[in-house]
Amino acid sequence: MRRFAIVGHRARTSGDFSLNDLPGGAGRMDVLCRCVNTAFFLSHDLRKDVECYLVLLGDPAPPKTVRFSGVHLRSLNPDERSAAALLKKALALPCGDEFRESSPGVAVRQGGLARLIEDMPLALLHEEGDDLRNVHPLPSGYLLSDHLNFTPEEEAVVQDMPRISVGPVSLHADHAITVVQNELDRRQHGWN
Amino acid sequence: MRRFAIVGHRARTSGDFSLNDLPGGAGRMDVLCRCVNTAFFLSHDLRKDVECYLVLLGDPAPPKTVRFSGVHLRSLNPDERSAAALLKKALALPCGDEFRESSPGVAVRQGGLARLIEDMPLALLHEEGDDLRNVHPLPSGYLLSDHLNFTPEEEAVVQDMPRISVGPVSLHADHAITVVQNELDRRQHGWN
Known part of the structure; x- marks a missing residue:
């Protein structure tokens, strides 16, 4: 298993951001979306042996961690908006201390880098x-x-x-x- | 000088596409935008010694070639929409056989891969x-x-x-x- 964890210092922690303004209102969510892309995509395939963790520290409910698991991922396309749409859905889900799945292969929990x-x-x-x-x-x-x-x-x-x-x-x-x-x-x- | 040329087989050749649908209506323009990103971006800098050529072969006026020149580039941010906005502007410009600048460091001409x-x-x-x-x-x-x-x-x-x-x-x-x-x-x- 390959794992990549990226800290998004200003990345929004609720699902209320606009897909049309990932760098601004979403707190440089574009950076994290590109990391999801490079963690998973092969030319015509997804890397199943990868997990990608995004540690989100922006307003309004930090810290949260979103986990993308290659073996279960569906509906991820290479463009930034595609990963961002999955993040919006994850961040709209009420979550606690344990990972809770928001869509296939995507899960969210409270907690940050130390955890x-x-x-x-x-x-x-x-x-x-x-x-x-x-x-x-x-x-x-x-x-x-x-x-x-x-x-x-x-x-x-x-x-x-x-x-x-x-x-x-x-x-x-x-x-x-x-x-x-x-x-x-x-x-x-x-x-x- | 480092040069990268990417052929966009279905990439739109007019500026009428939506920044909200780069994979669909713009003919996988998202792929080309990510190539512009990786051609130019360093952590907190642009690579000045790079030229990136996008050969666009989609409707309605193929072939066109857009050139990004690192030494003159301005207003390029890392997100896909940023490169796409510069492409929209270039493709809205009437162009002929020679490169014509649409914004600093971005120019467009008619002609494709053979040329x-x-x-x-x-x-x-x-x-x-x-x-x-x-x-x-x-x-x-x-x-x-x-x-x-x-x-x-x-x-x-x-x-x-x-x-x-x-x-x-x-x-x-x-x-x-x-x-x-x-x-x-x-x-x-x-x-x-």
Whole structure:
């Protein structure tokens, strides 16, 4: 199983945002939607062996975590609006401490980064980490931030994680996921 | 200069499409918008050394080619709607055989793949090509198709191009561009 977790620092935590304004009113939900795209899509297929966790910290009810599970996902198309529509539906659902399914393969719970880290091991994708290509074996789970840096409180939570870099220039979160997927694909298929 | 050219087989060639329906009415314009994103965006910067060419073959006035030039680009944000808004503006402009600027860094002309190939050398990103990591030196220009395969007529045009593969599984065009950018970044910065 490959896991990607992305922190959306301003991402809306109710389903009342407009699909026509994902960067603005939805709190850069566009960033998270592109991460869902790169976590799951192959050319004419979905990656079933992937889980993607979006940690949403914007108003009005933070923190919430939405989980996309490749093995059960339906109705996800590659465009940003498609992932956003599934998020709207998840965030409109009353939720508690445990994941509750809002549509096939999509579930939501209350709770944020600290709780997620208790559930699974994650490595931090970070400009100053070790080169991905030199890490053997590669971790199965990766944590990224959206367009904003981690806060000091979050830094304290992630400080003991292994740090891995995807390359010499700083990339958007979704692009970093693509590079990780490519390296994992290559190793899985004996291309390295 | 890095160049990426993407063929949009059904992409609308007038500016009358809706930003709310890029996959449908606009002829999978969402695919092309994501390619523009991966061609240009760094974490908090635009790649100035990139040109991205979109070859649009859908109704009502094919073929047209839209050029995005990183060194002059303004008003491009990462979300799909942002690139699509620049495309709408370009496709609303009457155009002839030479590129005509519709907004800073964006220009449009009549003409398709055959003409583009006369203008610049391109390598084909293809599942059955040589592994990108083993190609020295790497080409500066890359051709990709959208969600559809090249037609037999297009195959005839591209048959003599070098073929390069980004990995063992077939990827979306925008993901393939990200992998190419990463390899080019690594070589440019001595990471390989």
